[in-house]
Amino acid sequence: MPISHKDLWIKIKRESKGKSSRDEVRLLEDYLSDWPEYKGPYQELRKKLERRAAELRKVDRVLASHSASDDPFSVRKRGLAEVALVGLPNVGKTSVLTALTGTHAEVADYPYTTLTPNVGMFSLGGVEFEIVDLPPFPEGALDEVHYAAGLKEACLNAALLCIVVNLEGDFELQLDTLRGALSDMGADRPAVLVGTHVDAGASAEIERLRVLAAGAPVFGFPLGEGEERAVAEALCGLIGRIIVDARDPVSKEEPLAYAVPEGACVLDLAGLIHKDLAKKARRARVWGPSSSFDGQEVGLDHVLSPGDTVEILTR
Ligand SMILES: Nc1nc2c(ncn2[C@@H]2O[C@H](COP(=O)(O)OP(=O)(O)OP(=O)(O)O)[C@@H](O)[C@H]2O)c(=O)[nH]1
Ligand SMILES: [Mg+2]
Structure with missing residues (x-):
């Protein structure tokens, strides 16, 4: 067959x-x-x-x-934003990278497995983030590791952080150590928090992590079925974007996710899909939070909401 x-x-x-x-x-x-x-x-x-x-x-x-660089910490920017995975040794940073991006990188049960960054793209349709898995922050002084300068540069280069803590350990201490080190570097960036080992009986700790997160989005790892979408939404939220889905009204193929700026209208979405579509678009049909009913016909100035599905019509 x-x-x-x-x-x-x-x-x-x-x-x-x-x-x-x-x-x-x-x-x-x-x-x-x-x-x-x-x-x-x-x-x-x-x-x-x-x-x-x-x-x-x-x-x-x-x-x-672009001229090639020999510095392994220098990462070329792709996607909507660069997200650095930061955490203490052996907490599961590389495991998070592999799960989100499918990139192959060494995961092992001992600290300092990662000594130079691993990079992968986290893609959800048209929504793409570059994920940079960094070597660990040491539990002691940062200048005790030879890659301290590279680590700092990589954190400063990233627009967003994904702070990874192991929920089986003292994650409050892990979080304090990291926040202290990041703030000393001048790299306090908007962040999502990931607590690993929820599968190893640490799932109740997630609520406690949420309290410590001070409003930052929190995820347990391994992620649940379809939770990548929620991660992408959270990352988009940190850069002022929302995710909407666009479907071709003719082929009716699976809708594709796009990240539009908060407050964007149908015309903005059309322009993001293709500049020609922005010229040809006449109106749209919308399913979801911004529509009064499924398939409502709207004009090009209709403001979109997260989770809308849109068909852009050219006649
Ligand atoms: N059960 C379980 N094991 C995990 C989880 N996350 C990571 N591990 C295991 O923990 C060990 C360390 O994982 P890595 O992803 O290499 O950790 P890391 O933070 O990248 O480690 P370094 O690069 O050395 O700092 C590996 O044996 C992983 O399989 C998790 O959520 N659940
Ligand atoms: Mg690693």
Whole structure:
């Protein structure tokens, strides 16, 4: 039985998760070179992959035109914002990176496994954050580790932080140590908090972490089914964006998530999807919190709410 075009697409998407643009192009080229001859949806998927590969080649050319750096702590910015994973040794930072991005990096049950940053993209449709998994903050003085300067630079470079604590340990102390070190660096950035080991009987501690979080969004790790969306929403909230879903009114394919600025209207969303769509858009249909009823027709100046699903109409 040949694989269906839908399963093939899911397989390709899964394999491209966390890959650099160059590696993703290679993967797409491999698939395209051996493409099934069936007509219809297979050939539409082929066109979609060809378009994606062409876009990625463009991205790769732009990246290559920037001078390459030998400094492993210098990370090129991609996506909506760069999020640094910070925490004491062995708390689960790299495990969080792998879970969110699919990037392969060494996870091991001893401290200082990570000594230079691992980078991956956390993607939810059109919503993308760059996640930088950093070496641990030491439990003692920061200048005792040889990478102290690089760690500081990486924290200052990040727009957001994901503070990781192990809920099985003294997480109040972990949090104090980290907040102290970050503030000494001048790197108090907006943050989400992740408490690991909820699967090892530490789930009740999450409520206590919420109290210590002082309003910052809190997640237990491992994440629950579909909780990546909530993480993406929380990160968007920290940069003044909301997530809405856009669906093609003709194909009715699975909607794709987009991060629009808070207060954005239908026209802003159209422009984010494609500049041509912003020119052609006439009105929209909306399902969700900002609509009075499912499928309500609205104008281009209709203000969107988080969780809306929108079909933009060009006639
Ligand atoms: N049961 C359980 N184990 C976890 C969890 N998070 C991490 N671990 C385990 O804890 C150990 C350390 O995980 P890492 O992700 O390497 O921790 P790290 O913070 O990146 O470690 P360093 O890079 O050395 O600072 C590994 O054995 C992981 O499998 C969790 O939520 N639950
Ligand atoms: Mg690590």
